[in-house]
Amino acid sequence: MITVHINDKTISVAPGTSILQAANQLGTTIPTMCYLQGLPHNTSCMICVVEDKNSGKLLPSCSAQVEEGMCIETDNARVREFRQDTLDLLLSEHIGDCQAPCQRVCPAFMNIPLMIRQIQQKDWTAAIRTVKKDIALPAVLGRICPAPCENSCNRRHHDEAVSICLLKRIVADIDLQMVEPFKPVCAADSGHRVAIVGAGPAGLSAAYYLAQCGHRCTLFDRHEHPGGNLRYAISDDRLAKSVLDAEIGKIIALGIELKMQQELGRQFQLDDLRSEFDAVVLTTGDIDTAYYRDTQLQHTSRGLKIDRQTLVTALSGVFAGGSLVSPSQMAVRAVGHGRTIA
Numbered sequence: 259m260i261t262v263h264i265n266d267k268t269i270s271v272a273p274g275t276s277i278l279q280a281a282n283q284l285g286t287t288i289p290t291m292c293y294l295q296g297l298p299h300n301t302s303c304m305i306c307v308v309e310d311k312n313s314g315k316l317l318p319s320c321s322a323q324v325e326e327g328m329c330i331e332t333d334n335a336r337v338r339e340f341r342q343d344t345l346d347l348l349l350s351e352h353i354g355d356c357q358a359p360c361q362r363v364c365p366a367f368m369n370i371p372l373m374i375r376q377i378q379q380k381d382w383t384a385a386i387r388t389v390k391k392d393i394a395l396p397a398v399l400g401r402i403c404p405a406p407c408e409n410s411c412n413r414r415h416h417d418e419a420v421s422i423c424l425l426k427r428i429v430a431d432i433d434l435q436m437v438e439p440f441k442p443v444c445a446a447d448s449g450h451r452v453a454i455v456g457a458g459p460a461g462l463s464a465a466y467y468l469a470q471c472g473h474r475c476t477l478f479d480r481h482e483h484p485g486g487n488l489r490y491a492i493s494d495d496r497l498a499k500s501v502l503d504a505e506i507g508k509i510i511a512l513g514i515e516l517k518m519q520q521e522l523g524r525q526f527q528l529d530d531l532r533s534e535f536d537a538v539v540l541t542t543g544d545i546d547t548a549y550y551r552d553t554q555l556q557h558t559s560r561g562l563k564i565d566r567q568t569l570v571t572a573l574s575g576v577f578a579g580g581s582l583v584s585p586s587q588m589a590v591r592a593v594g595h596g597r598t599i600a
């Protein structure tokens with residue numbers, strides 16, 4: 259057994275016992291944050307520090323083990339000052355929740371708290387950069403997204419949810435009116451070419467982020483104009499074509515090649531694309547089971563089978579997203595898929 263002194267008490271405990279466990283046995287409470295009984299400790303918050311008066315060291319009590327003759331003080335001026343500094347440091351990087359509930363439920367995982375802080379500072383350039391880091395079509399989504407983020411807003415417990423969708427729309431609209439709207443930095447040409455089939459929200463989003471990685475993208479679509487369901491299934495009252503065209507224009511301006519009125523299975527085949535391009539992204543919307551049955555792509559009644567993490571299909575180098583892989587009609591989910599594929 260090992261005998262230690264903790265504050266004004268003495269205890270003998272088995273070797274391997276932590277200072278925290280020994281203190282708890284004496285009924286002494288030490289504050290902790292990252293420690294949870296029963297789980298391995300990772301000693302990251304350092305809130306649990308105590309002072310060993312023998313060595314003069316501050317020790318994380320949740321992981322430091324007792325040593326014979328230790329003389330531990332769990333609450334003195336030095337310990338309190340250290341805990342205070344540690345907490346200040348932790349809070350300086352964590353405003354509000356570590357991960358806000360609104361951000362967790364946004365299918366595009368946009369950093370909503372950061373955008374709101376930047377709006378508060380009237381830093382529109384920073385705000386649009388934050389928005390476009392995850393959402394390629396924010397002015398569009400600002401008009402049609404059902405805003406699942408607002409359902410989880412903590413503010414609802416006081417009065418009503420923050421109007422996140424409207425805030426994002428304002429940021430995007432202001433940017434579209436700028437003389438020099440936001441243009442992301444694109445990496446140097448990677449030498450890789452990507453074919454994207456379907457110029458709807460998922461395909462446009464994939465093109466936007468793949469271009470930023472330096473990949474040369476070609477967008478194929480069976481319609482006359484890009485936009486997919488955003489153009490052909492949503493009324494002008496909800497989404498003005500001028501807004502859609504303006505945001506698509508920003509994506510195409512990154513050097514995307516458009517091949518319109520080109521339909522998979524008619525003007526070209528999947529195998530053609532696989533031999534001509536380094537990767538193929540399928541975002542054709544509803545699944546054409548008759549066509550895909552003849553390829554080696556696997557599908558279920560919900561859509562093409564993919565790896566949910568990478569969105570890669572059963573064929574290497576062929577990715578799929580949007581309503582081709584899940585029946586959800588939410589454009590924000592399709593936009594999120596495009597980002598994930600890139």
Ligand code: SF4
Nearest residue numbers: 364403405406407423
């Ligand atoms: S895209 Fe939709 S869910 Fe995501 S932040 Fe905007 S309104 Fe909320």
Ligand code: FES
Nearest residue numbers: 301303304306320
């Ligand atoms: S409780 Fe976090 S380091 Fe000990």
